[in-house]
Amino acid sequence: MAPMNIRENIRPGGRSARVQASVHKAVRGLLSTMDRSDVTIPLIATQAGVTPSTIYRRWGDLQELLADVAVERLRPDAPPKDTGSAHTDLAQWAEQYADEMASGPGRAMIRDVLASVGADTRNAGKCCGYTREQLQVIADRARERGEAFPDVETVIDTLVAPIMYRILFDDVAPTSEKVLALVECLMSPQR
Amino acid sequence: MAPMNIRENIRPGGRSARVQASVHKAVRGLLSTMDRSDVTIPLIATQAGVTPSTIYRRWGDLQELLADVAVERLRPDAPPKDTGSAHTDLAQWAEQYADEMASGPGRAMIRDVLASVGADTRNAGKCCGYTREQLQVIADRARERGEAFPDVETVIDTLVAPIMYRILFDDVAPTSEKVLALVECLMSPQR
DNA sequence: GGCCTAAAAGCAAATTATTTGCTTTAGTGG
DNA sequence: CCACTAAAGCAAATAATTTGCTTTTAGGCC
Numbered sequence A, B: 001m002a003p004m005n006i007r008e009n010i011r012p013g014g015r016s017a018r019v020q021a022s023v024h025k026a027v028r029g030l031l032s033t034m035d036r037s038d039v040t041i042p043l044i045a046t047q048a049g050v051t052p053s054t055i056y057r058r059w060g061d062l063q064e065l066l067a068d069v070a071v072e073r074l075r076p077d078a079p080p081k082d083t084g085s086a087h088t089d090l091a092q093w094a095e096q097y098a099d100e101m102a103s104g105p106g107r108a109m110i111r112d113v114l115a116s117v118g119a120d121t122r123n124a125g126k127c128c129g130y131t132r133e134q135l136q137v138i139a140d141r142a143r144e145r146g147e148a149f150p151d152v153e154t155v156i157d158t159l160v161a162p163i164m165y166r167i168l169f170d171d172v173a174p175t176s177e178k179v180l181a182l183v184e185c186l187m188s189p190q191r
Numbered sequence C: 001g002g003c004c005t006a007a008a009a010g011c012a013a014a015t016t017a018t019t020t021g022c023t024t025t026a027g028t029g030g
Numbered sequence D: 001c002c003a004c005t006a007a008a009g010c011a012a013a014t015a016a017t018t019t020g021c022t023t024t025t026a027g028g029c030c
Helices: A015-033 A041-048 A052-059 A062-074 A086-102 A104-115 A123-145 A152-170 A176-187 B015-033 B041-048 B052-059 B062-074 B086-102 B104-115 B123-145 B152-170 B176-187
Strands: none
Touching (some): A104 B104, A123 B152, B015 B062, B086 B123, B086 B152, B104 B123
């Protein structure tokens, strides 16, 4: 009933860390090979060289585990590229964001993250947080350069939210033109 | 493996329709009583007076069934209220939409809908379709009155998407002021 | 280093959910 | 009214999940 929560502080070299790593790796491997509906906890356990009960006790159920893996994969590995101006920084970031999120694996990861209910793990919140951080980097860079740049929350409302909405509900990747138009609308002077 | 798909054409008075109705009713009843993680297919089957295998064969798994029920509950039961002007029509609709979607049951239903993968049932698409229809009614009314009104897709990008994004990823209901500000931005003359 | 402790993992039995082959029933069209 | 088909029931087989208990492991302390 009450699901597991995933501990935040795992000593880096310890057994917990090794188990977590091998389970995550097993999940990634299996998801890349087979249909998600065929991935089960006993299967993952076998792949990871771990007993199923370990996974049940640590993650609670498949959904939480998939969400945990997805959040990690959705974490950006680098700050947005510095292209010389805030406008092009944002445009480039947005195009990449839209592409990644609209891809098959991207969509699956978003679904996994949203489907997990875990009130304390706040998976969806983490993803949103990553996006905010990335946008903040662009915003800070703009300020250093003395360029005008809208509030990060405004960028989320105007640019990120529509991209995500289309992907989630319309099952459509916004075209590059559409994304650029949204960026334009955000960065154009009359704001 | 290959999940069930839910038939579109069920003869109204038939046995299928009765089974569907009693299963849906059982799901709604159970969801209102207990935690969603305690709701299982055997339980629903018992409540509905049906065998579990019937549910498995028709819906495939719990997720698909919950999504099926959720889509039905998310369908608006009436067109948006006619308040005399497009601006107020939209404001009123948006506030109600935000409230409903941000409520506990609303969020749960959205999650259920998004979590179901069923490529042919297109649950999320249906929800989005309902929203479009509602907005189109407001737009048509505006046109009849000779009022200016933005494109429905623009309304989705500017108003609906941010509301939904905040609910899904930030776990926050947009405040009434925020919603009204978005409406304002959409309906203000400089667009 | 060796011992103690707590946390996490393994194991296996019990429970519960899911799948499946076959039978029965209800609705439809001749 | 009878035959046919689609969906439901039933029950046995399989698979997943939970749980109590045992074992291992890493960290802290002499």
